[in-house]
Amino acid sequence: MKNIKEDLLNELINERILLQKAKELNVQPSQEEIDKEVAKAYDEAVKQAGGEDKFNKTLEAFKMTVDDFKNYMANRVVIDKVYDEIIKDVTVSEDELLKYYNENMYDYTEKPNKMNVSHILVETEDTAKKVLEELNKGAKFEDLAKKYSIDPGSKDKGEILEIYIIMMIITIRPFN
Template sequence: MKNAKKIISALMLGMFVFSAVGCDMIEKTPEGIAKQVVAKVNDEKITKGDMDKLLKQSGVIASIEQQYGTNYSSNEEAMSALQQQKEQLLDQKVTEVLVLQKAKELKLVPSDSELDKQVTTQYNATKKNYKTESAWNTVLKNAGFTVADLKQQIRNGIIEQKVLNYIYKGISITDAQAQAYYEKNKSQYTEQPNTINVSHILLKTEDDAKKVEARLKNGEDFAKVAKEVSTDDGSKVKGGNLGNIQQGDTNYDPTFLAAAFKLSDGQVSDPVHTQFGWHVIKCIKKTTYPVKAFDKVKAEIKSTLLKQKQQTKQQDTINKWKKAASITKYEKNL
């Protein structure tokens, strides 16, 4: 069952990770509520019914129930979190609708016969993971899909990929660009990740950090000072020691890591400012490895830079299309 959800979730990623005023009596019926407009993209409407279905298919409701319980509607924090998720999904849905509209405008939509063939191929490839028709139908039902829903999602994904290919056309990375990136980022391409065993003392102000720096220069023990004045409760009990950290570890502030890796064994830094405050950093032991030759990593670098360039072009293009479109949202109807 978990595998089924993963497969369907992957298909949901095909969606771009790019006014309802009337008679109250009509609006309060289930049918009327489902027809309430939550957004308009040019002349195309997105309804509350569309979004309620998407909420289930994307797993948002299941996630909220898991975190807050099935009676989450009485929990203010849960409802706030749910509203944020709804608004994010609406943004994604608006983008999807706009992109599908642009696909028609740019004549990028494949013929019906070609689309049907590709949809059938992808649908069958997903379905074959289940031994029986009953097991497959159960998976779809639990995920909030009908066969028609899933085929439509696959169909949209195919069209969206055509739009991406259109956006990405002409984007490339030269060997010279890759070489320049390599020269500036050699530490990312070592035979093994460089590591550092590091300690720090975290202070609230620059003045506090300078006072600590002076104490250390006068010969006081780093660990002793850390235990006395560091505001990092997690490390101060260990004399400020953070243990071994790999270069590029995303769990740490980039400015902090850059300053730490500039140090030699036993060296203490000048005060370093990050989003968390002011640090005085000590390198206990740094372990470095040889840098791989450029030819060994050229393809990897070009792939990385290409994806970055494509993502930037994609976002710029979508933003440009959104500015030119007529888009109205009615979040109160979500």
């Protein structure tokens, strides 16, 4: 709940800053343009909700009135003008886009192809069961790796290995 409140407060602050920026940049749309865009957004929202009654019920659930919605949308029209003004001279090449995407691709995928995988390599099933039991009782994974692992690469550090998934990986240890 605290995070939601912080996010909402940040959104409200950003909105106020952008509305002020509209005045500074003198990019205030005309009242006619605002009214046209608000009416369009309202009609689309009503259509998506499945009619006027359902839309009003949705607004009630969010403790909003139709006027609140229209004021919000009017602010969005102004903010969109600010964004358009700010980025009007920005150009990005295909190479720059591709480079950025490749460096940040995991931010844009639902199921990233990169995982952090950790393991404790032991010699016997009994030892594995003992490690799992201690893990389930709350022992730290890193401590157990140092104590039980026979893998020289991760034993001393309780290391978590980062790998790129090329094929399906099956793990015995459930994620908590």
